[in-house]
Amino acid sequence: MLLGPGPSDAHPRVIQAMMSGMIGYLDPDFLLVMDEVCELLRLVFQTEDHLTLVIAGTGSAGMEAGLNSLLEPDDTIIVCSVGFFGERMVEMARRIGANVVPLQADWGAPFPAELLEAELKSHPNVKMVAAVHAETSTGIRQPLEELSRLSKEYDTLFMVDAVTSLGGNEVAVDRLDIDYCYSATQKCLACPPGLSPVALGPRAQDVLLNRQRKPTSWYLDLALLANYWTSERRYHHTAPVSMILALREGLRIALEEGLEARFARHHRNARALWAGLEALGLDIVAPERYRLDQITPMWIPDGIDDMAVRRTLLREHSIEIGGGLGEFAGKVWRIGLMGESSKAENVLALLAALESILPGVGYEVPQGAGVSAASRSLGSVVVN
Amino acid sequence: MLLGPGPSDAHPRVIQAMMSGMIGYLDPDFLLVMDEVCELLRLVFQTEDHLTLVIAGTGSAGMEAGLNSLLEPDDTIIVCSVGFFGERMVEMARRIGANVVPLQADWGAPFPAELLEAELKSHPNVKMVAAVHAETSTGIRQPLEELSRLSKEYDTLFMVDAVTSLGGNEVAVDRLDIDYCYSATQKCLACPPGLSPVALGPRAQDVLLNRQRKPTSWYLDLALLANYWTSERRYHHTAPVSMILALREGLRIALEEGLEARFARHHRNARALWAGLEALGLDIVAPERYRLDQITPMWIPDGIDDMAVRRTLLREHSIEIGGGLGEFAGKVWRIGLMGESSKAENVLALLAALESILPGVGYEVPQGAGVSAASRSLGSVVVN
Numbered sequence: 001m002l003l004g005p006g007p008s009d010a011h012p013r014v015i016q017a018m019m020s021g022m023i024g025y026l027d028p029d030f031l032l033v034m035d036e037v038c039e040l041l042r043l044v045f046q047t048e049d050h051l052t053l054v055i056a057g058t059g060s061a062g063m064e065a066g067l068n069s070l071l072e073p074d075d076t077i078i079v080c081s082v083g084f085f086g087e088r089m090v091e092m093a094r095r096i097g098a099n100v101v102p103l104q105a106d107w108g109a110p111f112p113a114e115l116l117e118a119e120l121k122s123h124p125n126v127k128m129v130a131a132v133h134a135e136t137s138t139g140i141r142q143p144l145e146e147l148s149r150l151s152k153e154y155d156t157l158f159m160v161d162a163v164t165s166l167g168g169n170e171v172a173v174d175r176l177d178i179d180y181c182y183s184a185t186q187k188c189l190a191c192p193p194g195l196s197p198v199a200l201g202p203r204a205q206d207v208l209l210n211r212q213r214k215p216t217s218w219y220l221d222l223a224l225l226a227n228y229w230t231s232e233r234r235y236h237h238t239a240p241v242s243m244i245l246a247l248r249e250g251l252r253i254a255l256e257e258g259l260e261a262r263f264a265r266h267h268r269n270a271r272a273l274w275a276g277l278e279a280l281g282l283d284i285v286a287p288e289r290y291r292l293d294q295i296t297p298m299w300i301p302d303g304i305d306d307m308a309v310r311r312t313l314l315r316e317h318s319i320e321i322g323g324g325l326g327e328f329a330g331k332v333w334r335i336g337l338m339g340e341s342s343k344a345e346n347v348l349a350l351l352a353a354l355e356s357i358l359p360g361v362g363y364e365v366p367q368g369a370g371v372s373a374a375s376r377s378l379g380s381v382v383v384n
Numbered sequence: 385m386l387l388g389p390g391p392s393d394a395h396p397r398v399i400q401a402m403m404s405g406m407i408g409y410l411d412p413d414f415l416l417v418m419d420e421v422c423e424l425l426r427l428v429f430q431t432e433d434h435l436t437l438v439i440a441g442t443g444s445a446g447m448e449a450g451l452n453s454l455l456e457p458d459d460t461i462i463v464c465s466v467g468f469f470g471e472r473m474v475e476m477a478r479r480i481g482a483n484v485v486p487l488q489a490d491w492g493a494p495f496p497a498e499l500l501e502a503e504l505k506s507h508p509n510v511k512m513v514a515a516v517h518a519e520t521s522t523g524i525r526q527p528l529e530e531l532s533r534l535s536k537e538y539d540t541l542f543m544v545d546a547v548t549s550l551g552g553n554e555v556a557v558d559r560l561d562i563d564y565c566y567s568a569t570q571k572c573l574a575c576p577p578g579l580s581p582v583a584l585g586p587r588a589q590d591v592l593l594n595r596q597r598k599p600t601s602w603y604l605d606l607a608l609l610a611n612y613w614t615s616e617r618r619y620h621h622t623a624p625v626s627m628i629l630a631l632r633e634g635l636r637i638a639l640e641e642g643l644e645a646r647f648a649r650h651h652r653n654a655r656a657l658w659a660g661l662e663a664l665g666l667d668i669v670a671p672e673r674y675r676l677d678q679i680t681p682m683w684i685p686d687g688i689d690d691m692a693v694r695r696t697l698l699r700e701h702s703i704e705i706g707g708g709l710g711e712f713a714g715k716v717w718r719i720g721l722m723g724e725s726s727k728a729e730n731v732l733a734l735l736a737a738l739e740s741i742l743p744g745v746g747y748e749v750p751q752g753a754g755v756s757a758a759s760r761s762l763g764s765v766v767v768n
Binding site for chain 1: 392407408409410412444452577599600602622630709
């Protein structure tokens with residue numbers, strides 16, 4: 001039971017899709033698969049005018065493709081960072097020689113738009129503003145409306161990391177006017193890890209066409225990837241066909257469920273988890289109004305051995321949860337309810353397991369605690 | 385039947401390995417899988433002292449990881465290029481600001497070592513010499529001994545592209561003193577495309593540690609990847625777990641067959657193909673002594689429509705072969721007999737199909753030509 005920050009459990013139909021045997025990446029039937037994946041991605045990214053494609057690498061490859069392809073040395077980028085993955089953007093952008101303005105704010109709250117506005121006023125010619133929609137290190141859902149509005153007001157590109165949000169939260173690329181949005185397959189899309197689906201808007205495409213110098217990366221050059229994934233089909237790399245077949249199935253499943261219904265399912269199961277954790281006296285990192293449904297970092301109680309508990313969960317209960325990242329390492333556990341892993345029975349099993357493992361943690365009920373108490377706590381939410 | 389330049393048919397056990405469901409990339413059981421993959425790779429790369437790891441991208445990602453991690457701007461690299469993928473190295477190295485000496489020689493013959501020696505004499509402080517072991521665009525097997533000797537004599541790093549050779553030809557990393565060798569999974573290892581296994585020697589590791597500046601790529605930074613794949617296990621990316629399970633199975637199968645037996649099988653089936661093509665009056669690009677067993681580019685006969693024949697092969701015979709790349713586009717077909725696709729029955733089916741499709745092509749036998757003629761021609765080789 002994969003209840004960490006990803007990979008989540010893959011849908012059985014997704015696994016089945018990888019069984020179909022190999023197919024040539026230039027086979028006309030596979031080219032139709034690519035077209036279908038692009039079309040399904042436009043629906044999931046909620047965009048009509050963006051070019052969608054799939055990068056043959058993980059979510060971090062999608063991050064680097066955007067930075068490396070859209071920025072040139074000395075271009076200015078403002079990174080709105082409130083967690084581990086914002087810091088990764090800073091590191092990547094520095095490596096390509098960009099002028100990086102890393103705006104740090106408290107981990108554990110969304111990035112405040114006022115901070116961005118002040119920086120946009122003081123730096124002329126900012127090329128890009130970047131933010132992380134769903135920070136798995138903190139469990140914070142970043143509101144994007146104000147950041148988007150400001151980036152447009154100051155005529156910069158707006159790049160969004162939707163690695164953990166796509167398929168679990170609304171990622172409305174057109175409405176939010178996101179110029180470059182990248183995600184990953186192993187979180188709320190319930191597919192194996194290894195691919196990064198991206199959406200590239202018209203302004204970003206213009207930037208690709210008007211670069212002074214080629215990007216330092218050839219493998220992650222979005223202009224070359226766009227040629228390969230659109231009608232030109234100019235050979236770039238050998239497409240990871242099994243993974244792309246898996247992704248197609250994952251996207252079909254998400255759309256069959258319906259995006260709204262899928263988001264509601266993630267929210268319902270998250271609320272059940274929160275209610276259960278609170279009933280057990282455990283504290284969640286993010287304030288409820290900014291909480292992500294798909295990943296819940298919680299404070300490890302005082303005196304509890306991080307690794308020992310996670311080992312017991314894994315070995316005795318077959319449940320994986322995640323540890324903390326960056327400044328939260330050793331301080332938090334991260335519970336993921338993503339894609340196929342977002343199920344009421346998973347919430348119940350985890351709460352019961354935590355109650356049985358953690359000393360001094362439990363519901364204040366006369367007897368028969370354990371599963372039944374967790375179950376009652378959960379039931380009150382699930383039934384609603 | 386995948387008889388193009390890759391992907392080749394995956395082994396059924398490899399497909400099965402992807403069915404085991406998802407596993408967390410930090411699960412202790414998965415860390416054991418990673419260790420086993422490293423160990424199996426050392427055996428397949430025939431090395432004892434190299435660090436082996438798997439890059440979460442295709443063979444081109446392995447190429448870029450080597451260039452981007454081992455070269456700094458203004459470092460000099462000599463690329464021994466006799467085909468499409470040598471040219472790709474040149475393009476990648478230029479993008480990172482290296483001083484690239486692209487040595488071109490005729491497509492259709494190995495790169496001559498004398499040419500390299502002359503350049504090594506005239507350029508002081510060459511940092512790296514790079515070559516492609518098995519050029520799928522030309523079907524030439526590049527002898528590496530002399531290139532290796534020269535690179536050591538002039539104290540440069542020696543990088544080798546073994547994308548199409550690993551698992552089908554001997555890739556003796558220690559004996560050939562290769563400092564950085566990269567491959568791919570979808571050729572002679574009979575796994576799905578999407579990963580790049582690499583071997584990194586002690587000299588190359590020293591270079592990583594002593595860089596002046598970090599590589600421009602974070603995703604393909606071999607120093608970070610080495611930290612993740614060795615005992616440090618410092619988080620870098622979410623490992624593509626399904627693909628790595630598939631690769632482990634593919635490596636196990638290769639070693640169960642035995643490397644020598646596997647190379648011999650590739651050679652036997654290639655000789656059958658060559659005999660059949662020659663009996664049909666069709667011409668092979670590479671001279672026999674430099675021919676690769678796993679990929680055979682052949683000249684398209686005059687007046688024949690490239691795409692029409694390939695379409696008929698695919699639609700009516702379910703056989704995929706490849707077209708030409710670069711300057712060979714439209715002029716050659718490329719027939720791959722790699723990994724699981726290297727089978728006598730595949731050779732026979734292809735020869736029979738070509739004979740039935742190509743006008744004016746056939747064996748000079750009184751009657752009952754077709755399959756029986758191809759079969760006789762093939763038999764004479766297979767029986768030996």
